[in-house]
Amino acid sequence: FRRLGLRGMKQRLLVVANRLPVSANRRGEDQWSLEISAGGLVSALLGVKDVDAKWIGWAGVNVPDEVGQQALTNALAEKRCIPVFLDEEIVHQYYNGYCNNILWPLFHYLGLPQEDRLATTRNFESQFDAYKRANQMFADVVYQHYQEGDVIWCHDYHLMFLPRCLKEHDINMKVGWFLHTPFPSSEIYRTLPSRSELLRSVLCADLVGFHTYDYARHFVSACTRILGLEGTPEGVEDQGKLTRVAAFPIGIDSDRFKRALDIDAAKRHVNELKQRFAGRKVMLGVDRLDMIKGIPQKILAFEKFLEENPEWIDKVVLLQIAVPTRTDVPEYQKLTSQVHEIVGRINGRFGTLSAVPIHHLDRSLDFHALCALYAVTDVALVTSLRDGMNLVSYEYVACQGSKKGVLILSEVSDQL
Ligand code: ADQ
DSSP states (O other), X not given: OXXXXXXXXXXXXXXXXXXXXXXXEEEETTEEEEEEOOSHHHHHHHTOOSSEEXXXXXXXXXXXXXXXXXXXXXXXXXXXXXXOOOOHHHIIIIIIIIIIIIIHHHHTTOOSOOTTHHHHHHHHHHHHHHHHHHHHHHHHHHXXXXXXXXXXXXXXXXXXXXXXXXXXXXXXXEEEEEOSSOOOOHHHHTTSTTHHHHHHHHTTSSEEEESSHHHHXXXXXXXXXXXXXXXXXXXXXXXXXXXXXXXXXXXXOHHHHHHHTTSHHHHHHHHHXXXXXXXXXXXXXXXXXXXXXXXXXXXXXXXHHHHHOXXXXXXXXXXEEEEOOOTTSHHHHHHHHHHHHHHHHHHHHHOOSSOOSXXXXXXXXXXXXXXXXXXXXXXXXXXXXXXXXXXXXXXXXXXXXXXXXXXXXOXXXXXX
């Protein structure tokens, strides 16, 4: 924050991310309930303390009527959140289409969508257009709430166009942009048709941050190779204007996890889990149900382990907690069915009358239940095929205390 010029509580921080840290559910015409959402960006930013921060983002629901919008705005204000209202069409094109079907797989080295390439090409322009319109809608909400001196912190691949919209509105706004995913090698990034426009827009920010030095280096190479700009040790220079580029590896508030285990609710969960799995070793997976997390690969590896070590059947359990995500995107629907099919087959193959080897839950867990699982399990399996950082690995270690379970971390994860 200091690098962006934020000097204490007198200045405000406006965090802008695609999703707010809470999901909204409608209970009546003007009644909303709010629930904290599970995901890395939210977890990472829970650690932001000692700043006067407000969060601007989409609440994850379509609210076409004014009464509903006003009621939701009021409910969110109590949580220091400000909604951006996106209609179904723009969500389909911008979020499901351009963000989740194009940028997300590309940034994780899965390439542009292979299936029906021609349809993707046909849709590409309209999706990119929707992406820019959506970013402008976020910018419009920022302008409504901006006060001179505020620092604006834009997050992730959803909002690469936002720094440009903000600076076009007011060149003096202090703008940072942080990417939570990997930034791929320029060889991969250059396959994106809108590569130059997006890079130029991100470069409008004053400070651009990545989890690792490698991602920052890839970004600078993309700017030099694609835009012909000059990379310097501080960042990227364009006609005398410097955009600073740096690595800011994200972490967790580890004390929050340790403290949670002192609460009665967590202690109850710990005791229940210990009784339930007594006499067996427990391996744990906690992921959003996303193709980059390598969930089918993890489950198949567990099957291979049982196949090669039959003495472990009935003595070890894999507990996979997979919170559903992007459920409107066909690729994610296919992944869910694939995981269910593999789990069913392995449980049929190795299960006994008294126990099954894999417990798979398609849902989010509350914070104390999650901490209890991290505390009692013997092994945590993080098998991402690529991941920006991966906070689950940190959370597991923070909750283990003196137990010293084993963290098995994919060798392509970037914490190594
Ligand atoms: P994610 O891909 O969401 O984040 P990750 O960093 O592992 O991945 O964070 C997931 C968070 O969600 C963790 O805090 C975890 O506790 C929580 N969570 C996951 N499954 C849950 C479940 N079933 N129930 C409850 N909570 C659950 C993105 C990038 C990452 C990057 C983060 C932060 O993809 O690479 O580390 O942002 O920058």
